[in-house]
Amino acid sequence: MIRLAHFSDIHVTTPTLEWQREDWFNKRLTSWFNLCFLGRGKRFAHAEEVASRMMEEIAVRNVDHLIFSGDATALGFESEIRRAAELLRVGELAIPGLAIPGNHDYCTGTAAASGHFERYFSAWQTGRRIDAYHYPFAQPVGPIWLIAVNAATGNRWALDASGTIGAAQLERLKRLLNELEPGLKILVLHFPICLKDGQRELNLHGLRDLDALLAIANAAGVNLWLHGHRHAPYHFQKSAHANFPVICAGAATQTGLWSYGEYTIHDTTLTALRREYDPTTKRFRDAETFSLSLSHNR
Numbered sequence: 001m002i003r004l005a006h007f008s009d010i011h012v013t014t015p016t017l018e019w020q021r022e023d024w025f026n027k028r029l030t031s032w033f034n035l036c037f038l039g040r041g042k043r044f045a046h047a048e049e050v051a052s053r054m055m056e057e058i059a060v061r062n063v064d065h066l067i068f069s070g071d072a073t074a075l076g077f078e079s080e081i082r083r084a085a086e087l088l089r090v091g092e093l094a095i096p097g098l099a100i101p102g103n104h105d106y107c108t109g110t111a112a113a114s115g116h117f118e119r120y121f122s123a124w125q126t127g128r129r130i131d132a133y134h135y136p137f138a139q140p141v142g143p144i145w146l147i148a149v150n151a152a153t154g155n156r157w158a159l160d161a162s163g164t165i166g167a168a169q170l171e172r173l174k175r176l177l178n179e180l181e182p183g184l185k186i187l188v189l190h191f192p193i194c195l196k197d198g199q200r201e202l203n204l205h206g207l208r209d210l211d212a213l214l215a216i217a218n219a220a221g222v223n224l225w226l227h228g229h230r231h232a233p234y235h236f237q238k239s240a241h242a243n244f245p246v247i248c249a250g251a252a253t254q255t256g257l258w259s260y261g262e263y264t265i266h267d268t269t270l271t272a273l274r275r276e277y278d279p280t281t282k283r284f285r286d287a288e289t290f291s292l293s294l295s296h297n298r
Contacts, residue, residue: 002142005058005095006067007260008190008228009251010051011044011104012084013074026108028075030158035074044074047253050277051087054252054260057275057284059093061262065141066095068124069228069249070102070152070190076111081120091123098139099124101152102190102228103161109154128180130172138176144265145180147222149173149189151207163191164208170216177220184268184294186224187217192248193225193241196234200241205229214242223294224270231257233274237292245292247272259287268294 013035023029035041058066072084090097099121106112118125118134127137127148135150151163165173177185191207193214194200200210207213217225225246233250252260259276269291276287 002144002265003062003064004067004141004263004265005061005063005065005260006069006226006247006249006263007054007252008069008249009071009102009231010047010084010087010253011040011071011074011251012047012051012080012087012253013041013044014077014079014083017075017077017079020110022110023108026156027158027160028108031075031104031107040074043254046255046279048083048087049282050253050258051084053277053282054284055087055089055093058260059089059095063095063262065139065146066093066097066124067146067188067226068097068099068121069188069226070100071104071228072099072102072117072121073104073107076105076107078114078116081105081116085120090121096139097124098127098146098148098188100135100148100150100188100190103152103155103163106152106154109156112152112154128176130175133169133172135169136173136176138180140183144184144186146186146188147173147177149187149213151189151191159204161205162203162208163206165213166209167212170209170212173213174216174220177216177222184223184265185221186226187222188226190227191229192227193246194236194239195230196232196248198236198239210241218243223268224292233257233259233261235272235290235292245270245294247292260284265294270294
């Protein structure tokens with residue numbers, strides 16, 4: 001049996017941020033306005049405490065591997081990424097991990113090109129790659145392959161929270177999936193296949209090249225898709241868009257939604273336990289259980 005801990009969207013910020021003149025003329029300004037005046041800051045007011053409590057718990061729950069599916073930050077500043085990595089104890093815990101950035105971590109083109117996320121989360125970004133390219137990469141966990149795909153992009157427009165993998169990374173992913181030794185294949189990326197109601201994401205909030213990725217995933221026999229981006233957790237055994245199951249971890253630190261998933265995989269069965277934060281006891285408690293079949297149906 002393999003035990004995985006999956007968490008996402010912690011949206012950490014810091015008191016001091018490295019503002020530059022260019023930040024007042026791109027998406028970072030509107031994201032800051034949302035954080036300070038439209039409620040995001042209030043919803044994630046306890047992010048540091050909850051993230052710290054979560055990692056304290058995970059450290060003693062006999063987990064084999066950690067999975068973080070992006071949005072470590074609110075605005076993608078280096079100080080936020082550094083603080084998020086500290087809270088998640090990246091490189092400190094004896095448990096290996098996998099991490100990919102979310103759209104907030106690549107809030108602007110400058111943030112995406114900076115390499116800050118990759119540097120501070122480097123301990124969770126080891127794995128098999130194609131040539132010298134950073135993404136995608138694959139990590140073995142017993143008989144399972146975790147495959148990290150980066151769909152985060154530095155968007156300019158205020159309402160654009162979409163992502164793109166790009167043709168070059170998609171081609172590398174195709175090669176990587178075909179080269180892996182036999183085993184269950186679990187894709188990890190920030191963006192979902194569909195919403196909780198089964199409908200596709202809006203164009204400005206979803207994965208722009210979703211169809212191309214689904215074609216590759218189906219052809220390669222992918223068994224599971226793990227993601228974040230949407231803050232309420234949900235899961236599917238099968239949807240109208242894919243023949244394999246999907247789990248959205250939700251937001252680990254958002255007030256009222258704060259939770260993470262523990263997945264036990266035996267053969268081709270995944271048994272999930274969602275653990276939610278209780279602010280009165282400052283501990284996590286069992287909230288939901290479900291099972292999924294990971295047998296791929298082409």
